[in-house]
Structures are given as C-alpha cells and as structure tokens.
Amino acid sequence: MLRSRLNFPSLTRSSTLFHATRASSSSTTANARPSATNEDIIELLRKNVADEGALPEPHPYKQLAFIKAIKAIEDLDYPVASLKSADARRTIIKAKIIDGVGDGIAQRIATYLHDGEESSLGSDASNSNVSSPLQITSVRDPSLSSSFDGLSSEDDAKRAEEEARQRVIASLQVVPGIGRKMATDLVNEGCRNLDDLQDPYYRDLLPPTVKIGVDYFRHISQYVTIEQADLVSALIRDILESKFEIHPAGAYRRSLPTSPTLPLLFLHPYYNPPLALPAETPFAPKYKGRRPGRVGSPFIKTKSSDTRMHASLMWRRILTPLAREGVVVGAMSQSIERAVVVVRLPGEGEGREERVRGVSEREGVFRKAELHLAPFKSRIPALVALTGDGEFIKDLQIRARSQLMHLSEYGLWRWVWSFSPSSSSNSTATTTSQPSEEIDSDSITDELDEGVWEWVDVKREDELLEKLGMAWVEPSKRNFEFIMGPGRGSKGKRSGKRSGEGRRSRKVD
DNA sequence: CCGCTAATACGCACCGCGGT
DNA sequence: ACCGCGGTGCGTATTAGCGG
Known part of the structure; x- marks a missing residue:
C-alpha cells in the first residue's frame, strides 16, 4: 500500500x-x-x-x-x-x-x-458539458446572458471571460511540467484553478511526473539551505550501502547559503561502464563559439526503456531504498544516470516509521534534489562538472579546447594525431599539429581530422585544473557567474546570488 | 487479442537574438 | 529593459510491428 x-x-x-x-x-x-x-x-x-x-x-x-x-x-x-x-x-x-x-x-x-x-x-x-469553454464562465458568472442584453456589456463579459481564462492558464503553469499547452488543455477540460488539479478527474489527465509537481510545487519552489542539504545527505549516506560515495555538489559545495535544488553525486565502484569517446574532433565543432540552447546538465537523461531502468543501479540501489525509507517521495524525471526527485527532510529524531508516515500524510518539508550517478572512472570530472558553476565550467572547457583537449562531465581526453607529421606532404598539417597553435576551424581540411582521443586519467581535482593550466580554485570560489556581473556576462537574472563573498579575479593562471 | 520493444512524434523548458 | 520568436535538447507519449 x-x-x-x-x-x-x-x-x-x-x-x-x-x-x-x-x-x-x-x-x-x-x-x-x-x-x-x-x-x-x-x-x-x-x-x-x-x-x-x-x-x-x-x-x-x-x-x-x-x-x-x-x-x-x-x-x-x-x-x-x-x-x-x-x-x-x-x-x-x-x-x-x-x-x-x-x-x-x-x-x-x-x-x-x-x-x-x-x-x-x-x-x-x-x-x-466538460470540454465547453463556457464552463468557466458558467461557474464564475451564472447570470451571463440572461440579465443583460445590451451588446456592449456582452462584449465586456466576453472579454472578461477570456481574461479570466488566460489568468487560469497562466496560474496553472507554476506547476513544474505544466506548460502553456497542458494548461490550456486542462482549462478546456474545465479546470478552474490549482486546487482543481487535486480532483481525480483532472489528476488522471496528468502524467505521473506532473502529479508529483502538483502535489509538491509549493515545497519544491523553495530553496534548499545548507543545513537541509546536510540533513538529507547524512540520512542518505546512512541508508544506502556503504560502497556508495556520495557528494553534495552544486551551489551547496560552492558554499552558497541556499540553492534551488540539491545536486547529489553518487559513485559506486561497480558502476563503471565503458565511456564513449567525445563525439567531435577538435576541428569540427558543431557550433562556432557558444553553443545555442540551454546548457546541458550533466549525465544521461536520454530515454531508457522501463526494463533497463529497473535493472539499473540507479533504480535498484538508490531510488528504491530511498523511497522505502521515506526519503524519496517521487520522481519528476528519471533515467539510468540521473533522476530529479522530491525528497522529504527528516524531522528531528525521526525513524523510518515516522518518515514513511510523513510521506504518506504529506507532512513535513519537501525539497527538490537531483541524483546523478557517474561512472566510477569519471569521479573527478563529474565532481567538477556538478560543482559548477556554469561560467567556471565554460572557462575550463575553453581552456581544454585551446590545448587540443576535451573536457566533459565524463572525463578529460587528449587529442593525438594518427599520422606522423613528417610523412605528411601537406604543409598545413605539420604546422597545425603543434598543440600550441591557435585553432582555426575554418582553415582546417578534413584529412586533418585523423587522430584519436586519448583518455587522460586524473585522480584529484587540483590535478585536473593543473592539466588545464589553472591554479587551484576552492569550490567556494567557483562562482564565476557572479564575477562576470551585469557588465560583461549577458544574464544576471539568477536570484540566489546574494552572497557578496566569492569575489575573485577572473584571471586564475 | 495481449504485451513487449523500438522507432517516432510531440510537448515542454530554456536560451539567444532581434525588435521595441 | 522587456517581449516574442525560433532553435535545440530532453523526456514522455504514442505508434507500429511482432511473437505468443
């Protein structure tokens, strides 16, 4: 049950x-x-x-x-x-x-x-009688057309009705997972406000992930404090088998007082799948300059069939035990290496019984957490990638590219040519093969793509930074987005940047 | 006809850009 | 500074095909 x-x-x-x-x-x-x-x-x-x-x-x-x-x-x-x-x-x-x-x-x-x-x-x-758009008005204003027959007032009523409708559509979109489309559909079905979403009639129309959103959006829109993060990670460590290595990352590791979500990195010695090589050679970038679209968040989010998902470590050794122990309440998305979940903060001195009851009664404090499972050999790059912040990572990746290297959350690779520069008759080949040369993707021809990515093993974070020509940067000093400020960087719309410290020169080398 | 799997279609969120 | 648009990536729903 x-x-x-x-x-x-x-x-x-x-x-x-x-x-x-x-x-x-x-x-x-x-x-x-x-x-x-x-x-x-x-x-x-x-x-x-x-x-x-x-x-x-x-x-x-x-x-x-x-x-x-x-x-x-x-x-x-x-x-x-x-x-x-x-x-x-x-x-x-x-x-x-x-x-x-x-x-x-x-x-x-x-x-x-x-x-x-x-x-x-x-x-x-x-x-x-449900799908009629008139449903809203008939509820809000039952005496719509009977009492007034003046044309203008009817127009006014219509406009007001449409405005009300738009207001409802907008209000529903505060639920994560409900966008314009779903909100409009719900309103067309007769949904009049957020409370209606609790009604089984509308609830049944929602995909499971959105149901979680409906139940907990008031909780998960609130920030996670450092204390809360500590509480949750300690409990999770306690519950899961000791082979797991668990690192709270993100803004928490950067010592910011609060963050919208709690990213947790999980490592397990048995989870160590072979890694795919970087998809692109250093000379054939898909995009020039900045990549369009949002910055991808680390680790596989792509589809995983149910069966594979349930055979996975993420499911069997992380999500299932945490759900059983009254920590994980539900998942808003999940795949083999990544799950976005709602967690319940344990109350003072609570045991398993109380936690589970708290979950089923929906009592307590709930917050959002991102669970990332990384291959064991990707330990260091994963930690760096999850600690962020965005600008810091971007900086590292640019450095990597300028040295003919590739950095992702999975690892660091070095590009090595598969031909010897001396045997090549092409003069451009010999010159560009020097790693110190500046990369100009336009002037490079296809034949120069021949080479392979070679795994670069790093055991510690400082080692990784050093390989990229960067001196050690404390996690708490990796808030580059803040340093960039409104003057340079385009966006300054992060609301959680009230911490004044963390100021640091952008030049780190 | 059922249920499984793989392929495909679709919806959503987010970012950057250009217009205002 | 703000807004709407279009592109992109992700995740889920839907569909098609097939063995039982």
Missing part, C-alpha cells in the same frame, strides 16, 4: 489502480451504477470465447486472450465496475490496468458498463 503511492514506472499499474478505485468511489457516486458484477463481465467474455470458437476459422490467440482476461478478473479483489468513469473513453483506459486486458477487451467492458446510457462509445455526450 505504501509502495502504491509512489509514481515510479514499475509501480504505475498498482498506483493507477489505487487512484482509480479511490477516484471512482469518491467522485462518481452520482452516475456509478455498479450493478454489473465481475461475474457478469466474465459471462460476457465467456460468450466472446464461444463466439470466436463458432467462427469458421477461430483465432487461437484471440480466444486465449479472452480466457486470460477471465482468469485475471476472477482473481480481482475489487469490482470491475468501480473502474467505470463518467466518460466511456476513460473507462477504457482504466480497464486496461487489469492484467491481460488490452484495447479490445477494455472496449467490450466499457461498452457493457455504459450500456443503456446515452454516452456510449463514439459519441461524446458526457464529454460535451
């Missing part, structure tokens, strides 16, 4: 079930007529088996599918009718949480449950 409150993929089935049954029992009392028993449904499916068998060429797997569904429904400990929704289309979706029930059988069940009502499959009778 506790587990079913989580929104991780492997638990999606049970959690959906949890919400579905509760939702229907609480909100659909008006139209729910759970007269149809599970036996009725089974009877219906038995008939389907027989019908299929009566055909000249019965489809064996089809029959098998019906039989499998019958078995599943027999084992159910709740009435299928409780999955019935006001909208037949949503009944179909809900019915599919039963094992062995897919599109076809779900449709049959829904048709059966909704039989006799106007709103059968295909027609949207039940939907029309």
Whole structure:
C-alpha cells in the first residue's frame, strides 16, 4: 500500500489502480451504477470465447486472450465496475490496468458498463458539458446572458471571460511540467484553478511526473539551505550501502547559503561502464563559439526503456531504498544516470516509521534534489562538472579546447594525431599539429581530422585544473557567474546570488 | 487479442537574438 | 529593459510491428 503511492514506472499499474478505485468511489457516486458484477463481465467474455470458437476459422490467440482476461478478473479483489468513469473513453483506459486486458477487451467492458446510457462509445455526450469553454464562465458568472442584453456589456463579459481564462492558464503553469499547452488543455477540460488539479478527474489527465509537481510545487519552489542539504545527505549516506560515495555538489559545495535544488553525486565502484569517446574532433565543432540552447546538465537523461531502468543501479540501489525509507517521495524525471526527485527532510529524531508516515500524510518539508550517478572512472570530472558553476565550467572547457583537449562531465581526453607529421606532404598539417597553435576551424581540411582521443586519467581535482593550466580554485570560489556581473556576462537574472563573498579575479593562471 | 520493444512524434523548458 | 520568436535538447507519449 505504501509502495502504491509512489509514481515510479514499475509501480504505475498498482498506483493507477489505487487512484482509480479511490477516484471512482469518491467522485462518481452520482452516475456509478455498479450493478454489473465481475461475474457478469466474465459471462460476457465467456460468450466472446464461444463466439470466436463458432467462427469458421477461430483465432487461437484471440480466444486465449479472452480466457486470460477471465482468469485475471476472477482473481480481482475489487469490482470491475468501480473502474467505470463518467466518460466511456476513460473507462477504457482504466480497464486496461487489469492484467491481460488490452484495447479490445477494455472496449467490450466499457461498452457493457455504459450500456443503456446515452454516452456510449463514439459519441461524446458526457464529454460535451466538460470540454465547453463556457464552463468557466458558467461557474464564475451564472447570470451571463440572461440579465443583460445590451451588446456592449456582452462584449465586456466576453472579454472578461477570456481574461479570466488566460489568468487560469497562466496560474496553472507554476506547476513544474505544466506548460502553456497542458494548461490550456486542462482549462478546456474545465479546470478552474490549482486546487482543481487535486480532483481525480483532472489528476488522471496528468502524467505521473506532473502529479508529483502538483502535489509538491509549493515545497519544491523553495530553496534548499545548507543545513537541509546536510540533513538529507547524512540520512542518505546512512541508508544506502556503504560502497556508495556520495557528494553534495552544486551551489551547496560552492558554499552558497541556499540553492534551488540539491545536486547529489553518487559513485559506486561497480558502476563503471565503458565511456564513449567525445563525439567531435577538435576541428569540427558543431557550433562556432557558444553553443545555442540551454546548457546541458550533466549525465544521461536520454530515454531508457522501463526494463533497463529497473535493472539499473540507479533504480535498484538508490531510488528504491530511498523511497522505502521515506526519503524519496517521487520522481519528476528519471533515467539510468540521473533522476530529479522530491525528497522529504527528516524531522528531528525521526525513524523510518515516522518518515514513511510523513510521506504518506504529506507532512513535513519537501525539497527538490537531483541524483546523478557517474561512472566510477569519471569521479573527478563529474565532481567538477556538478560543482559548477556554469561560467567556471565554460572557462575550463575553453581552456581544454585551446590545448587540443576535451573536457566533459565524463572525463578529460587528449587529442593525438594518427599520422606522423613528417610523412605528411601537406604543409598545413605539420604546422597545425603543434598543440600550441591557435585553432582555426575554418582553415582546417578534413584529412586533418585523423587522430584519436586519448583518455587522460586524473585522480584529484587540483590535478585536473593543473592539466588545464589553472591554479587551484576552492569550490567556494567557483562562482564565476557572479564575477562576470551585469557588465560583461549577458544574464544576471539568477536570484540566489546574494552572497557578496566569492569575489575573485577572473584571471586564475 | 495481449504485451513487449523500438522507432517516432510531440510537448515542454530554456536560451539567444532581434525588435521595441 | 522587456517581449516574442525560433532553435535545440530532453523526456514522455504514442505508434507500429511482432511473437505468443
């Protein structure tokens, strides 16, 4: 039961079930007529088996599918009718949480449950009164057209109505994961404010990650203090197996008093996958100068199929134990090497019981954390990359490139030519092969791309900085964005830069 | 017909840029 | 200084294809 409150993929089935049954029992009392028993449904499916068998060429797997569904429904400990929704289309979706029930059988069940009502499959009778844009106005101003018949006042009303609508759309977007599109859709469905999102009707429309956002956005929009960060990291260290090395990074490691999120770096000696070489040669940069778009945040965020995800260390040894211990409440995004989660701060002297209860009662203080799992051999570059800040990293990467090296959160590589400069007849080749030469990507021809990236092992942070020609910089002094200031750097819109110290000359070499 | 996987489509957030 | 636009990357939802 506790587990079913989580929104991780492997638990999606049970959690959906949890919400579905509760939702229907609480909100659909008006139209729910759970007269149809599970036996009725089974009877219906038995008939389907027989019908299929009566055909000249019965489809064996089809029959098998019906039989499998019958078995599943027999084992159910709740009435299928409780999955019935006001909208037949949503009944179909809900019915599919039963094992062995897919599109076809779900449709049959829904048709059966909704039989006799106007709103059968295909027609949207039940939907029309919800999706109408007039829903908002009819709620806000029931006497819209009846009391006034002057044209101008009607126009005014319309304008006011549209403004109200836009206000609602804007207000919904404070929830992380809800943008313009989703907010507009929700309003079109009749959602009138943030509180409505708690209603199972709208909740069911949200992807799991956004549900977490809805539940906790008031918490996770608040900054994490140093004390809170210490509290959480200590508890996590305590819970996870001791082989894990855990480093709080980001603004916390830079000694800023607060930060919008808590980045945690996890290292485990067994997690040490082979690394891909840098994708680009030093002479074929995808972009000249600064890369467009936002600065990528470290570590793999790309897709990971459910099965791979659940086999992963991130899932089995980090997220699962932390959820079980009442620390991780839910995930807003997750992949093999990176998860953005909501964590609950442990209360004074709380044990596991109290923490878990706090999570299920939604009592306590919740904050956002980023969990990064790095390959063990990437320990140092990962630590540097996660400590930041952006300008400091950018500076390091520019230095690396100027020395024909490549720095990422995964490692440091040195470019080595695969041909000997003396054997080349091309004169430009010999000159540009000197690492000290200035790189001018325009004048370089393709043949010069021939070379390989060679791994540069670094054991300590100062070693990495030194290899890039930089003297040691304390983590607390790596707030370069602050130093750049409004004069040089383009943006000064970070709100969490109230700390006046950390001033440091930009020239570090 | 179900359920799994891989490929594809889509939505969102964010950044830089140019217009105001 | 601010706003809207377009491009980019990320993550999720959706779809197609296939074995059972």
